[in-house]
Amino acid sequence: MILFKNVNVKYEKDKYAIKDFSLHINEGEFVFIVGKTGAGKSTILKLLTRELKPNSGTIRVFKHNLDSIKNSKLPYYRRKLGIVFQNFRLLNDRSVFDNVAFAQEIIGVSSFKIKKRVIKVLNLVGLRNKYKKFPRELSGGEQQKVAIARAIINKPDILLADEPTGNLDEVSTNEIIDLLLHVNEMGTTVVVITHDLHLVSRLNKRVIRINDGNIISDTIGLDEELTEYINVN
Amino acid sequence: MIKFIFKTAFQNLGTKKLFTFASICTIACSVFIFCIFFSVVTNIRTFIHTIETTIGIQVFFDEELNEEEIKQIANSNFLTEDVKSMRYISSNEAWEYFKKEYFNDRDELAKAFEGDNPLANSSSYEILLYNISKQEEYVNYIKTIKGVRQVNYSSSLINVLTNINLGISYFSFVLMFILIIIAIILISNTIAVASQYRKNECEIMKLIGATNFMIRSPFVIGGLLMGFFGSIIPLLVIYLLYNYIVNIVLEKTHLILSILRPVSIEYFIFDMASISLGVSMFVCGFVSYITINRHTDV
Structure with a gap:
């Protein structure tokens, strides 16, 4: 479903963000991508959303060749993705309902269908009773749930989460991870980018570790080195 | 949407x-x-x-010409494709119009001219054109016709x-x-x-x-x-x-x-x-x- 083949991205001359990067993620997988700051995690996310084009190599997602996709086809490709950001990126001048409905409005869904779907998805994330609230009136965890609701309302094939628990306390982190697991159980491929190794260690999921733009390990659960690091810390 | x-x-x-x-x-x-x-x-x-449509060209003729001769000159020379209408105004009609317009029906003033028409020999033709821009050209043509004494028109306005x-x-x-x-x-x-x-x-x-x-x-x-x-x-x-x-x-x-x-x-x-x-x-x-x-x- 997601295929990176010998992908290179250069930010400056001779300075690679990712180098000769190859990766394959199957449909329905739950994958963590971990690594230090500057390892190349965000570059992978930007390549997947096609905010960034590779200098060389091939990226295929579904039937789309992201290195050659036309700009006119890009919106339709992006509709198959759901994206969750570390800083939520909600619209602060709109209510919870409007923030979630926004994702449906821009793809031209009718008002009647939007209302039904928004209520359903807010039920799923446990914010049904807060649909009139504005982002500033919610906790960080609740704001992230709104962002997840917005990301999944269009029923994406892939959910990309960039440090989704980065700004959250432990309780909220667990709630968000439970939610992402639930979304994955419904059939959506979930790719979570994080540097929170404690979180990753609690789940027995595929972990791709990156450093300096290369894959160091690709394991189920943390690799030996990281497990040892977690145990020491 | x-x-x-x-x-x-x-x-x-x-x-x-x-x-x-x-x-x-x-x-x-x-x-x-x-x-x-x-x-x-x-x-x-x-x-x-x-x-353009109400104030036309006024053509006056040599004094020795009678009404019939004037009409003959007009009918055989004035009608061109630019002319919308033309009307003969006799000297009597002109005088009646003048009296009405300037004496404002004040009989005492008109009586001073009783039995006399100061506008005798002022029979004229009033000509309206389709397009005012042709006026200058038309007036120049009219002036060349034998028997035409004077042509009045409002070019300056x-x-x-x-x-x-x-x-x-x-x-x-x-x-x-x-x-x-x-x-x-x-x-x-x-x-x-x-x-x-x-x-x-x-x-x-x-x-x-x-x-x-x-x-x-x-x-x-x-x-x-x-x-x-x-x-x-x-x-x-x-x-x-x-x-x-x-x-x-x-x-x-x-x-x-x-x-x-x-x-x-x-x-x-x-x-x-x-x-x-x-x-x-x-x-x-x-x-x-x-x-x-x-x-x-x-």
């Missing part, structure tokens, strides 16, 4: 109310000035047309009015050009500020699959709305103001009513409104489109 686009467009305009207000005011000023000049030019044109008309047109064009440039700068700023304010929203829209059309159209609709409101307000003001002024003119200037009667606004409001709305909405929509294309990287 339409609801979303219009809702977002109004939100964009509300983002920076002062910018929006300034843009609409500038457009309104331009349209207001255009409407004033349009009204004046229409009235002058109508006035010229009235002169038409020329003065045509020049005033041209002057007003040029002046209004320059003024409107300056105002349109100011409006373009202000509209562009309003849209640029709105797009900066909504940058986060545009980026989210982009990432969740909005097309360029969905991202940009609210800004273009915002521009069109500014053009619409910037036109409709001065049009309403002009409509009320014009009728008010016309009523005053009609009340105070009875003497020149027959020729200088102001044109009813209903006669030209459709043309004026179409041009104002069309041009201002086009300019605003186009400027918004260019600005938003520059400020959104989709």
